[in-house]
Amino acid sequence: MELKVFQRVMASNDAxxxxxxxxxxxxxxxxxxxxxxPGSGKTSLLEWTINEFKDKMRIAVIEGDIKGDLDAQRIxxxxxxxxxINTDGACHLDAFMISQVLPKIDLNAFDVLFxxxxxxxxxxxxxxxxxxxxxxxxxxxxxxxxxxxxxxMFSRADVLLINKIDLIPYVNFNFEELTNSLNExxxxxxxxxxxxxxxxGLKDWYQWLSYATNVNLVRP
Amino acid sequence: MELKVFQRVMASNDAxxxxxxxxxxxxxxxxxxxxxxPGSGKTSLLEWTINEFKDKMRIAVIEGDIKGDLDAQRIxxxxxxxxxINTDGACHLDAFMISQVLPKIDLNAFDVLFxxxxxxxxxxxxxxxxxxxxxxxxxxxxxxxxxxxxxxMFSRADVLLINKIDLIPYVNFNFEELTNSLNExxxxxxxxxxxxxxxxGLKDWYQWLSYATNVNLVRP
Numbered sequence: 194m195e196l197k198v199f200q201r202v203m204a205s206n207d208a209x210x211x212x213x214x215x216x217x218x219x220x221x222x223x224x225x226x227x228x229x230x231p232g233s234g235k236t237s238l239l240e241w242t243i244n245e246f247k248d249k250m251r252i253a254v255i256e257g258d259i260k261g262d263l264d265a266q267r268i269x270x271x272x273x274x275x276x277x278i279n280t281d282g283a284c285h286l287d288a289f290m291i292s293q294v295l296p297k298i299d300l301n302a303f304d305v306l307f308x309x310x311x312x313x314x315x316x317x318x319x320x321x322x323x324x325x326x327x328x329x330x331x332x333x334x335x336x337x338x339x340x341x342x343x344x345x346m347f348s349r350a351d352v353l354l355i356n357k358i359d360l361i362p363y364v365n366f367n368f369e370e371l372t373n374s375l376n377e378x379x380x381x382x383x384x385x386x387x388x389x390x391x392x393x394g395l396k397d398w399y400q401w402l403s404y405a406t407n408v409n410l411v412r413p
Numbered sequence: 414m415e416l417k418v419f420q421r422v423m424a425s426n427d428a429x430x431x432x433x434x435x436x437x438x439x440x441x442x443x444x445x446x447x448x449x450x451p452g453s454g455k456t457s458l459l460e461w462t463i464n465e466f467k468d469k470m471r472i473a474v475i476e477g478d479i480k481g482d483l484d485a486q487r488i489x490x491x492x493x494x495x496x497x498i499n500t501d502g503a504c505h506l507d508a509f510m511i512s513q514v515l516p517k518i519d520l521n522a523f524d525v526l527f528x529x530x531x532x533x534x535x536x537x538x539x540x541x542x543x544x545x546x547x548x549x550x551x552x553x554x555x556x557x558x559x560x561x562x563x564x565x566m567f568s569r570a571d572v573l574l575i576n577k578i579d580l581i582p583y584v585n586f587n588f589e590e591l592t593n594s595l596n597e598x599x600x601x602x603x604x605x606x607x608x609x610x611x612x613x614g615l616k617d618w619y620q621w622l623s624y625a626t627n628v629n630l631v632r633p
Contacts, residue, residue: 232555284535315504335452
């Protein structure tokens with residue numbers, strides 16, 4: 194009974210996502226879904242990224258939060274438009290929520306849509322929201338054992354950013370453990386090491402993002 | 414329709430939890446439910462705590478993980494028995510899962526049961542699992558804005574441990590922001606500052622735990 198309801202919810206979710214994804218594609222908008230545990234640095238990464246690209250691409254942001262608009266207020270300072278989704282308790286964004294926001298966005302006015310998902314290493318990965326790319330963050334204080342314990346999100350990631358590498362001298366983070374477990378879960382996953390405090394490694398991320406955006410534009 | 418299913422699931426969850434809670438009470442077992450985001454230090458805290466108390470109390474541990482037994486292996490080294498729950502994707506422990514494990518535990522052989530929930534700042538707080546106390550951890554790298562963004566778990570906490578205070582010089586963590594938001598969400602919440610790396614502050618935690626266990630034993 195409950196399983197059937199779950200399957201129905203998921204099928205309906207995916208149908209909604211595929212519908213608006215086709216519309217976004219027509220408008221040549223590339224969509225990035227940022228996922229991680231709470232406090233891994235999604236908003237900081239968006240601040241750096243928007244400041245780097247806002248003169249080169251037309252960027253819009255959807256902010257997902259259970260409550261409040263702390264992150265949206267931070268993003269607004271970069272000067273790009275932000276659309277807030279408050280899930281009021283729900284632990285993830287889903288396609289229906291995104292579909293309710295999209296009509297408010299002038300799709301002719303943007304090249305790129307960044308979606309910041311709820312900070313949660315589990316549930317957001319279960320819900321397809323029509324993104325072209327899943328960008329996942331893992332910060333070094335969380336520990337290198339996380340792929341083994343939370344495999345789904347890592348398996349759905351198109352790129353993995355290891356954030357807060359400036360803290361490596363002070364935390365236990367074993368890159369060998371990380372890459373060994375990722376080789377089982379998602380072989381070949383692109384891994385970039387960054388610090389949203391010092392800016393280290395962000396050039397490689399910017400390069401990946403440019404490339405991904407361009408690839409998306411020429412894909413059928 | 415879906416809301417009704419959710420309400421039925423929750424009512425059934427609470428009924429199961431209340432049933433086994435009565436049995437645990439009869440056996441004078443105090444139950445602590447450890448909740449936090451992934452990588453905040455629940456397992457490290459349990460290691461310290463078990464080593465401190467294992468000669469004074471008879472301790473059993475239930476380890477909740479989506480997959481694998483990395484944490485259980487760590488706890489086993491302390492010498493206390495560990496019962497592993499693998500949720501196989503589910504983002505929280507619920508009362509049914511606990512009820513399936515309890516028959517395997519000799520309830521006459523223990524004074525205290527530590528339950529390590531799934532690392533997730535959202536969903537575990539929604540499910541009552543019959544614990545006497547909810548112990549919540551927040552680690553400093555996650556940021557002091559978390560109560561505002563994830564209020565439910567903080568509102569359900571009986572004590573909040575701010576872990577990784579050794580990292581304070583290297584991260585942005587504003588205690589004033591934290592206490593201001595907690596004053597709105599859960600006024601009077603007991604807050605302890607600890608480091609599971611250096612051991613700083615753990616004496617206060619041990620004192621709280623002793624007190625909580627004793628209080629529980631004399632409560633009706």
